[in-house]
């Protein structure tokens with residue numbers, strides 16, 4: 001294949017939906033969506049679904065980048081922890097996909113992919129210390145440091161920071177994690193109804209104020225200054241960002257600052273970033 005016009009595949013395996021697209025390797029343009037389906041809870045079912053979608057393309061794509069809603073092992077070939085996809089944990093995902101398409105496969109935690117896309121040609125372009133936050137079935141984040149042509153992409157467990165004296169058991173096994181308030185799946189369990197049905201502005205104000213605490217903690221520990229936000233909850237409730245930004249400004253100590261902004265690629269950020277994983281310019285990933 002002509003090296004200047006490569007096409008690659010991006011797969012975004014989220015806690016709720018999986019999306020597969022053909023993407024232009026040099027520009028990040030999504031050329032064609034191949035499939036979108038509810039993420040199968042069973043790992044084997046997911047492999048079959050991906051295999052079916054990729055069959056017509058398997059000899060044309062120069063690689064497959066996978067964005068996944070779980071923590072990737074340090075070796076980058078499987079999932080270490082995925083409270084929303086437990087059957088996927090410790091399965092040889094990279095090898096199983098390579099057996100299906102016989103091409104290069106790269107995996108990363110979904111906010112790592114989202115941030116790579118936003119730093120490439122989105123809302124985080126030019127930022128030296130920044131982060132990407134997904135607010136969806138779960139909440140996930142990655143932080144990025146970019147200096148002198150070196151880009152370091154670090155997956156962090158933002159959802160499993162513990163709030164003092166909070167007693168909600170989290171799906172991860174800890175007690176009092178912020179994800180029990182902010183992750184769509186767990187917050188709905190505690191609210192007793194899907195978050196899509198909650199219109200009460202008071203609920204979303206409190207939600208944004210809890211988010212602000214998580215962001216301040218993250219910024220103080222990592223020194224990030226700009227955070228691009230995506231995920232279905234953030235997209236449906238854009239007011240969360242402005243409420244949280246106000247709460248952050250009121251609380252954060254002088255000398256530190258951090259702001260939340262919408263991701264430019266919105267729900268496509270992890271998909272575009274997944275494809276970008278195949279480029280050496282995406283930098284070093286600390287899974």
Ligand SMILES: [Zn+2]
Nearest residue numbers: 160170172177
């Ligand atoms: Zn947790």
